Amino acid sequence: MCANKDNAIDKNKKYVCPDKIRIFNQIGIDLVIGKREGPYIYDFDGKKLIDVHINGGTYNLGHRHPEILDAMREALEMPIDIGNHHFPSPLRGEVAEMLVNLSPGNMKYCVFASGGSEAVDIAIKSARHATKRRKIVSIDNGYHGRTGLSGAVGNTKNAAFFLSDTPEDSLKVPFNDLSAMKIALTQEDIAAVILETIPATLGFPLPENGYLAEVKSICEQTGTLFISDEVQTGLSRSGNIWAIEKFGVAPDIIVTAKGLSGGMYPIAAAILNEKAGSWLLEDGFAHVSTFGGSEIGCYIAKKVLEIVSRPETLDHVNRISKYLADSLQTLQEKHSHLVEVRQCGLIAGLKFEGEIGAVMMSKALYDNGVWAMFSGYDLSVLQFKPYLFTDKALVDELMEKLEKSIIQCAS
Numbered sequence: 001m002c003a004n005k006d007n008a009i010d011k012n013k014k015y016v017c018p019d020k021i022r023i024f025n026q027i028g029i030d031l032v033i034g035k036r037e038g039p040y041i042y043d044f045d046g047k048k049l050i051d052v053h054i055n056g057g058t059y060n061l062g063h064r065h066p067e068i069l070d071a072m073r074e075a076l077e078m079p080i081d082i083g084n085h086h087f088p089s090p091l092r093g094e095v096a097e098m099l100v101n102l103s104p105g106n107m108k109y110c111v112f113a114s115g116g117s118e119a120v121d122i123a124i125k126s127a128r129h130a131t132k133r134r135k136i137v138s139i140d141n142g143y144h145g146r147t148g149l150s151g152a153v154g155n156t157k158n159a160a161f162f163l164s165d166t167p168e169d170s171l172k173v174p175f176n177d178l179s180a181m182k183i184a185l186t187q188e189d190i191a192a193v194i195l196e197t198i199p200a201t202l203g204f205p206l207p208e209n210g211y212l213a214e215v216k217s218i219c220e221q222t223g224t225l226f227i228s229d230e231v232q233t234g235l236s237r238s239g240n241i242w243a244i245e246k247f248g249v250a251p252d253i254i255v256t257a258k259g260l261s262g263g264m265y266p267i268a269a270a271i272l273n274e275k276a277g278s279w280l281l282e283d284g285f286a287h288v289s290t291f292g293g294s295e296i297g298c299y300i301a302k303k304v305l306e307i308v309s310r311p312e313t314l315d316h317v318n319r320i321s322k323y324l325a326d327s328l329q330t331l332q333e334k335h336s337h338l339v340e341v342r343q344c345g346l347i348a349g350l351k352f353e354g355e356i357g358a359v360m361m362s363k364a365l366y367d368n369g370v371w372a373m374f375s376g377y378d379l380s381v382l383q384f385k386p387y388l389f390t391d392k393a394l395v396d397e398l399m400e401k402l403e404k405s406i407i408q409c410a411s
Ligand SMILES: Cc1ncc(COP(=O)(O)O)c(C=O)c1O
Pocket: 056, 115, 116, 117, 118, 120, 143, 144, 145, 146, 196, 200, 229, 230, 231, 232, 257, 258
């Protein structure tokens, strides 16, 4: 670790990402995360924050969950390492089997990656190979990662910044606009639609009744594959293992990442049905990834899947989500500055008055001991994502801090 906070900021400003540090500085946030435990992170200067950003779901189980730490220690004591992706591995096989069995529809295979963007790339390549079509439909201002293919199906401005936009291959439609989706999906050469069940970076707008099921039904008619990006919404955050299950849709491909790591060792995966995984029978070397499905990562992922699929975990998420919903409703009734609450399980977007209402709330909450981040593509919506084991006392504390911050921002 760097000797002190200023030193860490200077080194990162100099060698890592000067512009990001400048932006956070402008907002008045100079967080350098030191100690972390459960729902809490601590700034290097000792300031304690409740983490409801949880790095997009990476800390779904909280920071340094004891069972994950034990699994990590066990893995390090075993005679294993990253492994070699060319050969069968007992751990990789076991995690793939768990992911397939925990998924809706007739999933058959699991292709491992080291992060979410890479797993989205795998999903897109798999759909293109399976359909022999090239174009991908996604939503305006979606976010699916920042590698070439994943970036191109997200926000156009970001892809164009690196000259990696592919307008000829990517069709963008507004979220929840079924007519626009129908028009896009009935064009020629559409391999897949990729959708987050509840698009995080857009501020967690909830899918309208029947929207996702209707998109899937059009896909079935047109021979287009449905890729469900569950990187943020999966692994029991919604009260189901995958949020897409809540909407009665069995996708052709599910992408999972972030939380699968237990916040301790990077691992991600694309889960494929028979059609999407056809290339695995034809050319096993068509996609390979040295770190994808590392054995240490698999050992952790196995424990993560075991924890998130326990009936008591899902029961708890459903119970505490209801308590959170009631608490947020009470708050909204008292404060018109909180314009809208969008919630599904422990996934929530809080819309505030003003175009940059959520940026102001991020800063106020930061000062009041909560780390919650504004949505990148809608600065009026705050992402509010408590970890799975949030209890009533933590919800109460969060509401108190939210209310204090709302009063400060509204005035
Ligand atoms: C919905 C979604 N998909 C994909 C990704 C990409 O994941 P990664 O950052 O691990 O590449 C992210 C990351 O934030 C995401 O939120």
